[in-house]
Amino acid sequence: MQPFTVHTGTAAPVDRVNIDTDAIIPKQFLKRIERSGFGQFLFYEWRFTPEGQPIESFVLNQPRYKDSTVLLARSNFGCGSSREHAPWALLDYGFRAIIATSFADIFYNNCFKNGVLPVVLSDEQVDELFKRAAEYENYQLTVDLEKKVVKDDHGLEYPFEVDDYRRFFLLNGLDDIGLTLQHEDQIAAYEAKRGLV
Amino acid sequence: MMMKPRTLFEKIWDAHVIHEEAGKPSLLYIDLHLVHEVTSPQAFEGLRLAGRKVRRPELTFATMDHNVPTADRFNVADPISRQQMETLTQNCAEFGIPLADLNSPDQGIVHVIGPELGLTHPGKTIVCGDSHTSTHGAFGALAFGIGTSEVEHVLATQCLQQQKPKTLEVHIKGDLPSGTSAKDIILAIIAKFGTDFATGYVIEYTGDAIRQLTMEERMTVCNMSIEAGARAGLIAPDETTFQYLKDRRYAPQGEDFLAAVEAWSQLVTDEGATYDHRVELDASEVEPQVTWGTSPGMGTGINGCVPHPESFSTADQQKATRDALAYMGLEAGTPMKDIKIDRVFIGSCTNGRLEDLRKAAKVAQGRRVSPTVHAMVVPGSQAVKLAAEQEGLDKIFVEAGFEWRESGCSMCLAMNPDVLAPGERCASTSNRNFEGRQGRDSRTHLVSPEMAVAAAIAGHFVDVREWLRESAPVSN
Numbered sequence: 314m315q316p317f318t319v320h321t322g323t324a325a326p327v328d329r330v331n332i333d334t335d336a337i338i339p340k341q342f343l344k345r346i347e348r349s350g351f352g353q354f355l356f357y358e359w360r361f362t363p364e365g366q367p368i369e370s371f372v373l374n375q376p377r378y379k380d381s382t383v384l385l386a387r388s389n390f391g392c393g394s395s396r397e398h399a400p401w402a403l404l405d406y407g408f409r410a411i412i413a414t415s416f417a418d419i420f421y422n423n424c425f426k427n428g429v430l431p432v433v434l435s436d437e438q439v440d441e442l443f444k445r446a447a448e449y450e451n452y453q454l455t456v457d458l459e460k461k462v463v464k465d466d467h468g469l470e471y472p473f474e475v476d477d478y479r480r481f482f483l484l485n486g487l488d489d490i491g492l493t494l495q496h497e498d499q500i501a502a503y504e505a506k507r508g509l510v
Numbered sequence: 511m512m513m514k515p516r517t518l519f520e521k522i523w524d525a526h527v528i529h530e531e532a533g534k535p536s537l538l539y540i541d542l543h544l545v546h547e548v549t550s551p552q553a554f555e556g557l558r559l560a561g562r563k564v565r566r567p568e569l570t571f572a573t574m575d576h577n578v579p580t581a582d583r584f585n586v587a588d589p590i591s592r593q594q595m596e597t598l599t600q601n602c603a604e605f606g607i608p609l610a611d612l613n614s615p616d617q618g619i620v621h622v623i624g625p626e627l628g629l630t631h632p633g634k635t636i637v638c639g640d641s642h643t644s645t646h647g648a649f650g651a652l653a654f655g656i657g658t659s660e661v662e663h664v665l666a667t668q669c670l671q672q673q674k675p676k677t678l679e680v681h682i683k684g685d686l687p688s689g690t691s692a693k694d695i696i697l698a699i700i701a702k703f704g705t706d707f708a709t710g711y712v713i714e715y716t717g718d719a720i721r722q723l724t725m726e727e728r729m730t731v732c733n734m735s736i737e738a739g740a741r742a743g744l745i746a747p748d749e750t751t752f753q754y755l756k757d758r759r760y761a762p763q764g765e766d767f768l769a770a771v772e773a774w775s776q777l778v779t780d781e782g783a784t785y786d787h788r789v790e791l792d793a794s795e796v797e798p799q800v801t802w803g804t805s806p807g808m809g810t811g812i813n814g815c816v817p818h819p820e821s822f823s824t825a826d827q828q829k830a831t832r833d834a835l836a837y838m839g840l841e842a843g844t845p846m847k848d849i850k851i852d853r854v855f856i857g858s859c860t861n862g863r864l865e866d867l868r869k870a871a872k873v874a875q876g877r878r879v880s881p882t883v884h885a886m887v888v889p890g891s892q893a894v895k896l897a898a899e900q901e902g903l904d905k906i907f908v909e910a911g912f913e914w915r916e917s918g919c920s921m922c923l924a925m926n927p928d929v930l931a932p933g934e935r936c937a938s939t940s941n942r943n944f945e946g947r948q949g950r951d952s953r954t955h956l957v958s959p960e961m962a963v964a965a966a967i968a969g970h971f972v973d974v975r976e977w978l979r980e981s982a983p984v985s986n
């Protein structure tokens with residue numbers, strides 16, 4: 314997994330609550346058997362007409378947000394299906410960090426397995442970021458996982474909370490299967506005790 | 511020494527923790543891993559790349575459901591769907607995992623067949639790369655959905671690293687009025703408390719209304735726990751649970767069953783144990799529910815109206831409501847009963863079990879689907895299909911003008927040929943009404959099976975209680 318330390322990029326504001334994983338990656342694109350190649354289908358039904366033409370009003374199709382790598386959204390981001398295709402699509406498209414006021418549980422967890430950092434900020438803070446993203450052309454945000462802050466070039470700096478253990482894994486891009494296998498003896502002992510041998 | 515009183519969740523959790531360290535997630539043993547074709551290919555690929563094996567193939571069980579065509583199941587026209595199912599077949603053969611494929615009488619929606627085969631037991635930890643794994647919590651099992659990286663983790667280690675969730679009691683008192691169903695309970699809970707009120711929690715459903723439910727009704731409630739944001743939903747096992755499991759193929763048999771029942775009977779929240787949070791609902795006030803929006807929490811009683819965006823307190827909710835009404839093509843203030851529908855879908859892991867079909871058939875019997883409606887019934891599994899046919903339910907549906915299909919996820923997520931056309935409006939017994947869920951620009955209203963049948967016949971939503979009070983019409 315790609316580690317996440319400090320990332321700077323253009324912020325794309327998608328002003329909606331409850332953005333579900335069906336919207337992030339519609340099911341007709343879940344049939345690939347690889348992890349890659351999902352970015353082209355990200356937010357497909359919001360980005361493209363049924364004929365496959367870009368819908369200009371959608372944020373990601375506007376030239377100023379074309380190269381954005383930080384996604385701004387509202388509450389309960391990533392609700393619905395457990396499909397890990399959602400963070401795969403976001404990452405493949407180029408997003409490294411998502412800032413919202415809250416995240417759905419499974420999606421939040423899936424992000425950490427894929428080098429995408431979900432950042433929770435307060436309603437007021439997210440409001441302010443939306444305001445600035447509209448106000449400044451090419452509005453850039455820096456998401457610093459080492460220092461646990463989000464900042465811009467205009468003096469804004471918001472600290473955020475993240476579980477230490479998850480942070481450690483993301484900073485180092487670690488594979489947690491390897492870590493679990495270090496407990497192999499304990500797993501075997503547990504299975505023996507339960508008669509699962 | 512007296513043991514500290516514990517909740518049902520804590521008892522299951524404690525029994526499965528292999529390793530704990532302060533500040534780190536716990537290492538949890540997984541008793542049953544269910545697998546389907548959509549969320550597993552990349553996990554098996556990961557195993558191969560790392561040269562790892564499946565640690566416990568016999569604690570793993572696979573089926574195919576999402577891509578299965580329900581009209582002619584052996585004719586998979588979409589080559590990518592076919593490839594996904596073939597990939598599962600190859601992976602199961604290579605890693606030694608039992609698979610209920612299209613030829614198997616056990617095939618069906620993963621959350622329907624687990625309980626049906628007796629794989630789901632009280633006290634087990636159960637995972638699947640699918641958010642509706644919460645269904646199995648109806649048996650007092652700790653069951654939750656995981657992502658594909660975690661599927662790989664469980665395949666390789668039979669364990670998961672998990673942060674301990676908090677506990678939430680959802681207490682449902684009173685009696686459920688007749689004509690109102692388990693689906694209405696869970697829709698009413700989500701409408702009342704919101705789609706994220708349970709994020710970070712495991713719900714335990716308690717109260718008289720829950721104890722009175724059959725096993726299949728309990729599954730409907732637990733199924734939609736995820737729609738409230740919960741990690742899992744639990745119902746303590748009781749006589750209803752034990753009776754359901756008795757003599758199922760993978761349930762303990764004979765003496766072992768008696769011993770198991772004794773152990774399972776301990777799986778209740780102790781007197782004096784506390785939950786981190788608690789909410790309450792009075793079942794006697796629940797009326798049949800219909801959703802009007804694009805999130806399962808956007809619902810109301812059948813006698814309600816499509817709400818005005820201004821009736822919500824926050825700017826976020828007002829905007830979400832405006833967006834939803836625009837997508838759904840609905841005017842604020844419209845009575846729910848005036849909403850006309852084009853399609854009806856009865857099925858899914860929420861409401862595709864035998865009891866659901868029996869209740870639906872009771873409303874359909876002797877009536878006719880409206881000429882303006884296209885309606886279909888999709889059994890949740892091959893076993894449900896067979897049992898329904900043995901009771902003659904298929905004939906009732908077909909005579910009433912419903913299509914009778916083969917088992918699969920079907921139009922719950924429209925990843926197979928069962929898809930709504932843009933703008934079509936559907937009364938659906940599934941669990942999600944998200945934008946595009948049943949097809950691009952499709953409009954979904956979530957309801958119970960009885961309400962779906964009534965809508966199919968009337969061509970618009972009706973209060974099925976009025977029909978159930980009358981005697982059934984005489985069939986010609």
Ligand code: SF4
Pocket residue numbers: 575576619620621640642858859860918919922923940941
């Ligand atoms: S029926 Fe629907 S919710 Fe259930 S497993 Fe299939 S797609 Fe998922």
